Amino acid sequence: MTREEIEQLADKRYPTAKNDDASLTIIAERKGWIAGFEAGMQSVIDNLLDLKWEDEYAWHFTTALGVKYSINENDGKFILYANRVFIGKFDSLEQAKRVAFFNYKDRIEKALGL
Numbered sequence: 001m002t003r004e005e006i007e008q009l010a011d012k013r014y015p016t017a018k019n020d021d022a023s024l025t026i027i028a029e030r031k032g033w034i035a036g037f038e039a040g041m042q043s044v045i046d047n048l049l050d051l052k053w054e055d056e057y058a059w060h061f062t063t064a065l066g067v068k069y070s071i072n073e074n075d076g077k078f079i080l081y082a083n084r085v086f087i088g089k090f091d092s093l094e095q096a097k098r099v100a101f102f103n104y105k106d107r108i109e110k111a112l113g114l
Contacts, residue, residue: 002113010034041112045105065107069100 014030016022070081071093078096080087082103090096 005113006034006037009037044112045109065104065111067104067107069104071096071100 010030010033011018013033014026017026017030067082068084070084072079072081073093076091078090078093080090080096080100082100087103088096088099090099
Protein backbone atom coordinates (compact mmCIF):
# COMPACT_ATOMS: atom_id res chain seq x y z
CA MET A 1 0.00 0.00 0.00
CA THR A 2 1.44 3.35 -0.99
CA ARG A 3 1.67 6.42 1.21
CA GLU A 4 -0.93 8.04 -1.03
CA GLU A 5 -3.38 5.18 -0.42
CA ILE A 6 -2.81 5.45 3.33
CA GLU A 7 -3.45 9.20 3.09
CA GLN A 8 -6.72 8.51 1.26
CA LEU A 9 -7.81 6.12 4.01
CA ALA A 10 -6.89 8.75 6.59
CA ASP A 11 -8.95 11.33 4.69
CA LYS A 12 -11.99 9.04 4.91
CA ARG A 13 -11.42 8.39 8.62
CA TYR A 14 -10.70 12.05 9.46
CA PRO A 15 -12.58 14.04 6.79
CA THR A 16 -12.25 17.37 8.61
CA ALA A 17 -8.53 17.09 9.39
CA LYS A 18 -7.50 18.97 6.26
CA ASN A 19 -9.93 21.85 6.73
CA ASP A 20 -8.43 25.22 7.62
CA ASP A 21 -10.41 25.26 10.87
CA ALA A 22 -9.57 21.66 11.89
CA SER A 23 -8.60 21.31 15.51
CA LEU A 24 -5.04 20.40 16.39
CA THR A 25 -6.43 17.30 18.12
CA ILE A 26 -8.03 16.01 14.91
CA ILE A 27 -4.87 16.76 12.93
CA ALA A 28 -2.72 14.97 15.53
CA GLU A 29 -5.10 11.98 15.58
CA ARG A 30 -4.87 11.72 11.79
CA LYS A 31 -1.06 11.85 11.86
CA GLY A 32 -0.98 9.28 14.66
CA TRP A 33 -3.34 6.99 12.76
CA ILE A 34 -1.12 7.16 9.66
CA ALA A 35 2.01 6.47 11.74
CA GLY A 36 0.29 3.54 13.44
CA PHE A 37 -0.87 2.13 10.12
CA GLU A 38 2.66 2.31 8.71
CA ALA A 39 4.15 0.83 11.88
CA GLY A 40 1.66 -2.04 11.68
CA MET A 41 2.69 -2.83 8.13
CA GLN A 42 6.37 -2.75 9.11
CA SER A 43 5.59 -5.01 12.05
CA VAL A 44 4.27 -7.63 9.65
CA ILE A 45 7.67 -7.66 7.94
CA ASP A 46 9.68 -7.59 11.15
CA ASN A 47 7.77 -10.53 12.65
CA LEU A 48 7.63 -12.92 9.71
CA LEU A 49 8.07 -16.51 10.77
CA ASP A 50 10.44 -18.84 8.98
CA LEU A 51 8.90 -20.76 6.12
CA LYS A 52 7.72 -24.23 7.12
CA TRP A 53 8.85 -26.60 4.40
CA GLU A 54 6.46 -29.45 3.67
CA ASP A 55 8.64 -32.37 2.63
CA GLU A 56 11.99 -33.73 3.69
CA TYR A 57 12.99 -34.88 0.18
CA ALA A 58 11.29 -32.54 -2.31
CA TRP A 59 11.17 -29.34 -0.30
CA HIS A 60 8.31 -27.01 -1.15
CA PHE A 61 6.29 -24.27 0.46
CA THR A 62 3.31 -22.23 -0.74
CA THR A 63 2.96 -18.75 0.77
CA ALA A 64 -0.13 -16.74 1.59
CA LEU A 65 0.69 -14.65 -1.50
CA GLY A 66 0.30 -17.75 -3.67
CA VAL A 67 4.02 -18.05 -4.35
CA LYS A 68 5.18 -21.65 -4.41
CA TYR A 69 8.81 -22.16 -3.50
CA SER A 70 10.52 -25.42 -4.27
CA ILE A 71 14.04 -26.70 -3.75
CA ASN A 72 15.42 -29.57 -5.75
CA GLU A 73 18.73 -31.29 -5.13
CA ASN A 74 20.92 -31.97 -8.15
CA ASP A 75 24.54 -33.15 -8.00
CA GLY A 76 24.95 -31.91 -4.44
CA LYS A 77 23.57 -28.45 -5.22
CA PHE A 78 20.21 -27.11 -4.06
CA ILE A 79 18.22 -25.31 -6.75
CA LEU A 80 15.57 -22.82 -5.61
CA TYR A 81 12.50 -21.91 -7.67
CA ALA A 82 9.63 -19.52 -7.01
CA ASN A 83 6.58 -20.35 -9.10
CA ARG A 84 8.84 -22.48 -11.30
CA VAL A 85 11.15 -19.53 -11.97
CA PHE A 86 14.81 -20.20 -11.19
CA ILE A 87 16.05 -18.16 -8.23
CA GLY A 88 19.47 -19.66 -7.62
CA LYS A 89 21.74 -22.65 -7.02
CA PHE A 90 23.20 -23.10 -3.53
CA ASP A 91 25.73 -25.28 -1.76
CA SER A 92 23.44 -26.08 1.18
CA LEU A 93 19.77 -26.63 1.82
CA GLU A 94 19.83 -24.08 4.64
CA GLN A 95 21.27 -21.44 2.32
CA ALA A 96 18.52 -22.09 -0.24
CA LYS A 97 15.87 -21.86 2.48
CA ARG A 98 17.33 -18.55 3.74
CA VAL A 99 17.25 -17.07 0.25
CA ALA A 100 13.64 -18.24 -0.18
CA PHE A 101 12.72 -16.52 3.10
CA PHE A 102 14.30 -13.22 2.07
CA ASN A 103 12.67 -13.47 -1.37
CA TYR A 104 9.31 -13.98 0.34
CA LYS A 105 9.96 -11.09 2.71
CA ASP A 106 10.84 -8.84 -0.23
CA ARG A 107 7.60 -9.78 -1.99
CA ILE A 108 5.55 -8.90 1.11
CA GLU A 109 7.35 -5.56 1.47
CA LYS A 110 6.53 -4.75 -2.15
CA ALA A 111 2.91 -5.84 -1.70
CA LEU A 112 2.62 -3.53 1.32
CA GLY A 113 4.42 -0.70 -0.47
CA LEU A 114 7.28 -0.55 2.03
